[in-house]
Amino acid sequence: KAGVTQTPRYLIKTRGQQVTLSCSPISGHRSVSWYQQTPGQGLQFLFEYFSETQRNKGNFPGRFSGRQFSNSRSEMNVSTLELGDSALYLCASSLGGGGVDTEAFFGQGTRLTVV
Amino acid sequence: QKEVEQNSGPLSVPEGAIASLNCTYSDRGSQSFFWYRQYSGKSPELIMFIYSNGDKEDGRFTAQLNKASQYVSLLIRDSQPSDSATYLCALREYSGYALNFGKGTSLLVTP
Numbered sequence: 276k277a278g279v280t281q282t283p284r285y286l287i288k289t290r291g292q293q294v295t296l297s298c299s300p301i302s303g304h305r306s307v308s309w310y311q312q313t314p315g316q317g318l319q320f321l322f323e324y325f326s327e328t329q330r331n332k333g334n335f336p337g338r339f340s341g342r343q344f345s346n347s348r349s350e351m352n353v354s355t356l357e358l359g360d361s362a363l364y365l366c367a368s369s370l371g372g373g374g375v376d377t378e379a380f381f382g383q384g385t386r387l388t389v390v
Numbered sequence: 391q392k393e394v395e396q397n398s399g400p401l402s403v404p405e406g407a408i409a410s411l412n413c414t415y416s417d418r419g420s421q422s423f424f425w426y427r428q429y430s431g432k433s434p435e436l437i438m439f440i441y442s443n444g445d446k447e448d449g450r451f452t453a454q455l456n457k458a459s460q461y462v463s464l465l466i467r468d469s470q471p472s473d474s475a476t477y478l479c480a481l482r483e484y485s486g487y488a489l490n491f492g493k494g495t496s497l498l499v500t501p
Contacts, residue, residue, distance in 0.1 A: 308488065308489070317492070317494065320488040323488055330487055331486055331488045333488065365434070377422070377482075378424075379424070379436070381433040381434050382433060383433050
């Protein structure tokens with residue numbers, strides 16, 4: 276069974292540019308969550324999608340956005356990139372039912388460097 | 391802000407010993423608790439989860455949850471050098487779908 280696939284694995288962008296990251300969840304999983312990981316702040320929740328609807332949003336500026344398609348694949352977009360957006364962006368896949376035993380599995384991440 | 395606190399470490403244990411990793415949290419509404427392992431440069435890997443008070447065992451790993459005292463712990467028996475990694479504690483609230491992570495404890499198992 277294939278795991279969570281994130282593309283691309285590495286990106287280098289210039290300040291002011293925008294970037295789009297992609298995540299394909301485990302087959303049958305309908306929930307996709309996005310997290311930002313930095314050395315200083317650790318793993319921070321960005322947003323979560325289920326059946327093409329955003330159910331939860333973390334405390335990030337509006338420059339961070341996302342969407343989910345009917346096949347459960349998800350994209351996140353960061354506009355007007357800042358140096359502080361350099362981070363590992365992780366996508367997590369789960370069934371999405373919200374039960375106490377709902378496990379979330381992470382993809383390999385996209386390492387974004389803003390210069 | 392709902393806090394998840396972990397000692398950053400490093401926690402150093404000899405090979406074959408029991409490693410004990412602890413996590414405290416501030417939100418009494420938390421529902422489920424997860425332990426992830428993250429090797430340097432890699433993504434987090436789910437070890438196990440727990441949502442009822444008491445112990446839950448899976449191979450060499452035991453998770454312990456005490457909701458009254460608001461802490462969750464992970465015991466690793468017969469620690470191996472390959473267990474050297476950062477261990478992340480995460481919780482999910484009753485009302486949400488997001489995971490709230492601690493900053494992790496670095497574990498070093500020495501041969």
